[in-house]
Amino acid sequence: MTISQNLQRIQQRVHNACQRARRDPAHVRLVAVSKTKPAAMIEAALQAGQTLFGESYAQEFSSKFDELSDKVEWHFIGALQSNKVKYLRGKVQLIHSVDRLSLAREIDRQWGKIDRVADILLQLNLGGEASKAGADEEELETLLRQVAELPNLRVRGLMALPPYLEDPEQVRPYFRRLRELATLLRERKIPNVALRELSMGMSHDFEVAIEEGATLIRVGSAIFGERY
Numbered sequence: 646m647t648i649s650q651n652l653q654r655i656q657q658r659v660h661n662a663c664q665r666a667r668r669d670p671a672h673v674r675l676v677a678v679s680k681t682k683p684a685a686m687i688e689a690a691l692q693a694g695q696t697l698f699g700e701s702y703a704q705e706f707s708s709k710f711d712e713l714s715d716k717v718e719w720h721f722i723g724a725l726q727s728n729k730v731k732y733l734r735g736k737v738q739l740i741h742s743v744d745r746l747s748l749a750r751e752i753d754r755q756w757g758k759i760d761r762v763a764d765i766l767l768q769l770n771l772g773g774e775a776s777k778a779g780a781d782e783e784e785l786e787t788l789l790r791q792v793a794e795l796p797n798l799r800v801r802g803l804m805a806l807p808p809y810l811e812d813p814e815q816v817r818p819y820f821r822r823l824r825e826l827a828t829l830l831r832e833r834k835i836p837n838v839a840l841r842e843l844s845m846g847m848s849h850d851f852e853v854a855i856e857e858g859a860t861l862i863r864v865g866s867a868i869f870g871e872r873y
């Protein structure tokens with residue numbers, strides 16, 4: 646299978662999942678997760694019409710950005726240390742992985758330097774897994790209210806990386822929970838917050854995520870092959 650064929654198959658599956666859920670496929674964007682894969686593979690995906698890519702490591706992102714910058718819309722999806730934020734400044738259009746106030750403050754500060762506003766998602770740790778990043782459900786509203794006060798940030802939605810479970814149906818409750826939380830928080834009408842985006846679903850469970858309302862799916866290995 647070529648990258649182009651993989652993309653076509655995934656688009657077809659996205660389309661089918663949208664039909665099942667009676668959703669408009671235009672409201673589900675595919676983030677092609679290219680971490681650890683060479684720029685040549687991104688080029689191949691670009692040739693096939695894919696223009697949105699997700700990266701997880703700040704330095705790796707920087708070098709790919711220098712090679713491909715103008716043609717690509719970049720999202721940052723990985724765990725992020727505050728001292729790496731400067732490598733992303735002004736170069737990524739959405740950061741999916743904001744899970745603490747100190748990180749949000751640093752993004753705000755860096756984007757402020759270039760007089761721009763950063764779009765971000767708040768990442769949740771829905772499974773309560775010690776090994777995973779993400780804010781706890783109980784601290785989400787407080788975090789959201791604090792982040793909403795930062796002038797150079799705009800909260801666009803929520804992101805989750807649920808536990809890996811063999812059967813995607815078992816992940817469904819986590820996806821559903823993320824959607825419910827977004828609905829609850831929308832009702833709070835916090836100024837400067839528009840929780841339209843739900844970033845959830847990966848190679849093995851994106852169809853279930855779409856059925857539960859995902860607007861951004863992050864798919865890596867199903868496009869580019871396994872990572873080693």
Ligand SMILES: *Cc1c(COP(=O)(O)O)cnc(C)c1O
Binds near residue numbers: 678680723806849865
């Ligand atoms: C690597 C990664 C993905 C993609 O995972 P696949 O299983 O390869 O589709 C999605 N989201 C995050 C946060 C990742 O780090």
